[in-house]
Amino acid sequence: MTWSAREERQPSKIVKRTCGCETCKRDRNEPNAIHEGTVHSYSALPEGGWKFLRAPGEGSYMGGSRLLFMGIELETDLSERRGGPRMPVEPPYPHFADSMLYEERQQISQAYDDSWLVWDRSCRDAYREYWKTHNRMSAEEATSLAVPAKAWLPKHDGSVSGPEFVSQPATMAWWNSKQDEIKMMLDGLLHAGLHSHQGDHCGMHVNINTNTFESGKHLFQFATLLIDNRAWATKMSQRTQSSLHWCEFDEYNLTNPMRRLRWADRAVDDGWAEQDRYAVLNANNTDRIEFRLPRGTLRLDRFYKNLEWVAAMVEYTQTRGVELRASAFMRWAMSNRVQYPNLCAFIDEKFAAKAIVKGAAISAAGSVFAEMSGAFAFATGR
Numbered sequence: 591m592t593w594s595a596r597e598e599r600q601p602s603k604i605v606k607r608t609c610g611c612e613t614c615k616r617d618r619n620e621p622n623a624i625h626e627g628t629v630h631s632y633s634a635l636p637e638g639g640w641k642f643l644r645a646p647g648e649g650s651y652m653g654g655s656r657l658l659f660m661g662i663e664l665e666t667d668l669s670e671r672r673g674g675p676r677m678p679v680e681p682p683y684p685h686f687a688d689s690m691l692y693e694e695r696q697q698i699s700q701a702y703d704d705s706w707l708v709w710d711r712s713c714r715d716a717y718r719e720y721w722k723t724h725n726r727m728s729a730e731e732a733t734s735l736a737v738p739a740k741a742w743l744p745k746h747d748g749s750v751s752g753p754e755f756v757s758q759p760a761t762m763a764w765w766n767s768k769q770d771e772i773k774m775m776l777d778g779l780l781h782a783g784l785h786s787h788q789g790d791h792c793g794m795h796v797n798i799n800t801n802t803f804e805s806g807k808h809l810f811q812f813a814t815l816l817i818d819n820r821a822w823a824t825k826m827s828q829r830t831q832s833s834l835h836w837c838e839f840d841e842y843n844l845t846n847p848m849r850r851l852r853w854a855d856r857a858v859d860d861g862w863a864e865q866d867r868y869a870v871l872n873a874n875n876t877d878r879i880e881f882r883l884p885r886g887t888l889r890l891d892r893f894y895k896n897l898e899w900v901a902a903m904v905e906y907t908q909t910r911g912v913e914l915r916a917s918a919f920m921r922w923a924m925s926n927r928v929q930y931p932n933l934c935a936f937i938d939e940k941f942a943a944k945a946i947v948k949g950a951a952i953s954a955a956g957s958v959f960a961e962m963s964g965a966f967a968f969a970t971g972r
């Protein structure tokens with residue numbers, strides 16, 4: 591069994607007999623909630639606009655900081671290899687030379703956008719045709735598995751064959767309060783034959799509200815934790831080298847620390863910054879930073895690992911001058927296991943966590959706890 595097969599395991603017959611997901615209910619000819627919904631176009635907005643979801647009792651601030659909202663784009667797939675349709679090849683993203691004038695860049699950008707739209711439409715047609723002629727759950731039906739329904743907008747994205755599930759921005763506490771629904775959704779999709787991890791070309795992008803970063807320096811530290819620990823960040827994301835071109839570390843604005851600081855200041859001050867949209871962090875959209883690195887998943891604990899990873903990095907990097915080494919971050923995370931259980935379980939599994947914590951116990955601060963509570967007090971102003 592391969593590693594990825596363990597990540598997205600098809601249910602056994604015994605599981606299928608008792609599974610409570612809508613797909614399994616339908617397969618057992620029981621009443622179920624599956625119906626044909628709409629796969630919206632890529633540029634669609636949710637009805638009534640974006641709503642920032644938070645748990646009951648959550649204000650706008652926590653510990654003096656603005657709340658973090660995470661909006662997800664979860665891509666799903668049914669590739670040709672797995673019995674899905676043959677998709678047309680995506681037009682390559684243009685190369686922008688440093689010497690290019692703004693107008694020149696705009697022209698190339700526009701031409702690329704036009705060809706991308708043509709390609710996206712042809713993907714959609716191919717996909718439609720496929721569902722019509724194959725007796726599988728259609729993309730339209732798959733949309734009805736997205737729960738809580740009001741939190742998700744299923745969209746079409748040419749780069750993947752399944753729907754892309756775009757969520758409303760929501761706090762960690764809100765996401766945590768919906769674990770049962772998210773489990774039903776992910777199980778339903780997986781048991782219907784869709785994938786997100788397997789095939790390695792789906793992402794689980796996490797959009798972060800820019801104003802959760804208190805300053806350019808905060809965003810700079812967040813970006814630096816990723817950029818300076820590239821091998822670690824890639825392992826955390828579960829991507830392989832082959833899909834990293836969707837989320838470049840070598841983006842012009844991010845590689846050099848001086849440029850990165852200017853990029854972070856611009857993003858926080860203006861709400862956005864011009865840059866390559868396929869960078870590991872993309873500030874090209876207004877008021878949100880898109881973190882493109884996490885690989886797609888239909889596995890519940892990995893889904894929450896990705897959210898907790900983002901939340902933990904945002905919290906950790908708000909302390910000015912905090913150590914931006916991966917080991918220091920993981921040590922800190924491990925001392926916050928109650929808050930970040932899925933993140934810590936992943937670190938246990940992939941990074942020999944005991945060694946990390948042992949290192950922390952003999953650090954200058956004396957203990958993980960002292961180190962941690964000091965950082966927390968500083969960060970939250972308590």
Ligand SMILES: [Zn+2]
Pocket residue numbers: 601606609610611612613614615777778781
């Ligand atoms: Zn099921």
